[in-house]
Amino acid sequence: MNNDNALSNKIWRIRLRLRRSFVHNVFLALNSGSSSLKAAAFEFDPGSKDAEALQDVVPIWIASESVDLLTASEEQCQSILAKLVLDFEHKCGIARSDIKLIAHRVVHGGDKLRKPVRVSAEIESQIESLCELAPIHNPIALKVIRCSAVLFGGTPSFAVFDTAFHSTLPELSYVYPVPYNWYEELGIRRFGFHGINHKYCSERAASILQNRDGNLKMIICHLGNGCSISAVGNGISIDTSMGFTPLEGLMMGSRSGSIDPGIIFYLIKQKNMNPEQIEKHLNGKSGLFGVSGISKDMREIEKAAKAGSSRAKLAFDLFVLRAAKEIAAMCVSLDGIDVLVFTAGIGEHSASVRSAICQRLKFIGVEIDSRLNSSDTTDDVISAPESAVKIMRIAANEEKAMLQEVLRAAL
Numbered sequence: 001m002n003n004d005n006a007l008s009n010k011i012w013r014i015r016l017r018l019r020r021s022f023v024h025n026v027f028l029a030l031n032s033g034s035s036s037l038k039a040a041a042f043e044f045d046p047g048s049k050d051a052e053a054l055q056d057v058v059p060i061w062i063a064s065e066s067v068d069l070l071t072a073s074e075e076q077c078q079s080i081l082a083k084l085v086l087d088f089e090h091k092c093g094i095a096r097s098d099i100k101l102i103a104h105r106v107v108h109g110g111d112k113l114r115k116p117v118r119v120s121a122e123i124e125s126q127i128e129s130l131c132e133l134a135p136i137h138n139p140i141a142l143k144v145i146r147c148s149a150v151l152f153g154g155t156p157s158f159a160v161f162d163t164a165f166h167s168t169l170p171e172l173s174y175v176y177p178v179p180y181n182w183y184e185e186l187g188i189r190r191f192g193f194h195g196i197n198h199k200y201c202s203e204r205a206a207s208i209l210q211n212r213d214g215n216l217k218m219i220i221c222h223l224g225n226g227c228s229i230s231a232v233g234n235g236i237s238i239d240t241s242m243g244f245t246p247l248e249g250l251m252m253g254s255r256s257g258s259i260d261p262g263i264i265f266y267l268i269k270q271k272n273m274n275p276e277q278i279e280k281h282l283n284g285k286s287g288l289f290g291v292s293g294i295s296k297d298m299r300e301i302e303k304a305a306k307a308g309s310s311r312a313k314l315a316f317d318l319f320v321l322r323a324a325k326e327i328a329a330m331c332v333s334l335d336g337i338d339v340l341v342f343t344a345g346i347g348e349h350s351a352s353v354r355s356a357i358c359q360r361l362k363f364i365g366v367e368i369d370s371r372l373n374s375s376d377t378t379d380d381v382i383s384a385p386e387s388a389v390k391i392m393r394i395a396a397n398e399e400k401a402m403l404q405e406v407l408r409a410a411l
């Protein structure tokens with residue numbers, strides 16, 4: 001057994017040396033979300049002119065430390081990134097010097113930051129100015145950007161914005177029915193989020209369906225800890241559920257989604273709550289967690305509901321109803337629907353959620369195939385043959401999509 005282990009370790013070291021001899025152009029994607037830090041590494045031939053030519057080296061690396069990046073110190077953040085570098089070196093044979101480019105996911109880019117941009121002091125300042133609009137996300141992204149700059153020195157870093165894909169929203173979709181000068185003077189409008197994955201999934205779905213004309217009416221359901229739905233027509237975002245901030249729209253893991261604004265006034269006047277307290281509750285103590293009182297994780301909700309928890313069942317049913325209602329609303333914006341896509345953590349992995357949502361949408365011809373829905377297959381059609389709408393399950397790949405966006409802007 002010892003000889004076998006020694007031989008195995010020797011082969012592993014040889015493979016690492018071989019990889020190191022060929023891997024010199026590694027592009028790193030750092031995806032800092034509201035509940036995780038993910039990273040992925042890809043090789044890219046500098047002579048290529050095709051952004052699709054990225055090759056996986058490290059498909060997904062997820063920070064295992066139970067550190068809340070929003071409240072973490074820069075030292076803690078740097079420690080997580082340093083572990084990433086060590087893991088890449090020891091497990092994948094990628095040295096820090098092999099990394100030639102870094103792409104960062106930034107949730108809110110506002111009106112001005114609509115394309116991937118190289119990070120500079122000015123760009124950092126613009127991202128910081130938008131922290132109030134994405135209080136859970138932008139501060140984390142900024143922290144990761146600054147810590148990685150220390151760790152990777154002068155390696156070119158680019159920011160890719162979740163709001164960018166939705167910059168095509170028509171006026172009818174982005175204007176709120178509030179005093180118009182709020183938009184003109186304060187910039188209050190719908191921005192939309194999760195755009196990196198909405199765009200990736202719309203392109204991936206069209207490719208799988210071999211739709212070369214790009215004339216599909218798609219509704220993309222990004223259901224995870226954060227949730228949003230978009231209406232995509234001819235490859236362009238024309239409506240989406242999230243708005244001025246990532247708090248609007250669907251019920252989420254710990255975010256309320258859309259509620260009556262009067263509730264906020266009531267809490268201020270009757271309960272003497274201040275804006276910071278209300279914001280904390282709506283962003284961190286609502287949604288699945290707030291209704292169930294158990295967890296923001298759909299897996300835990302489903303388990304508790306099956307065990308007889310009435311509040312867990314209510315949380316599940318409310319999540320499903322609000323998602324189905326938003327999908328139906330997006331059909332109005334699209335004037336129909338050809339394809340319904342489920343993606344992200346819940347969308348990819350919960351057959352129960354997909355089935356329950358589709359059950360509520362039978363009136364528009366949505367029929368899911370129970371066998372395909374329960375399979376492990378991703379990036380494929382899971383609708384029944386008689387369904388008037390193609391239903392698809394697509395694995396999110398924000399990391400690859402981020403780097404493709406950077407390359408498309410540069411090539």
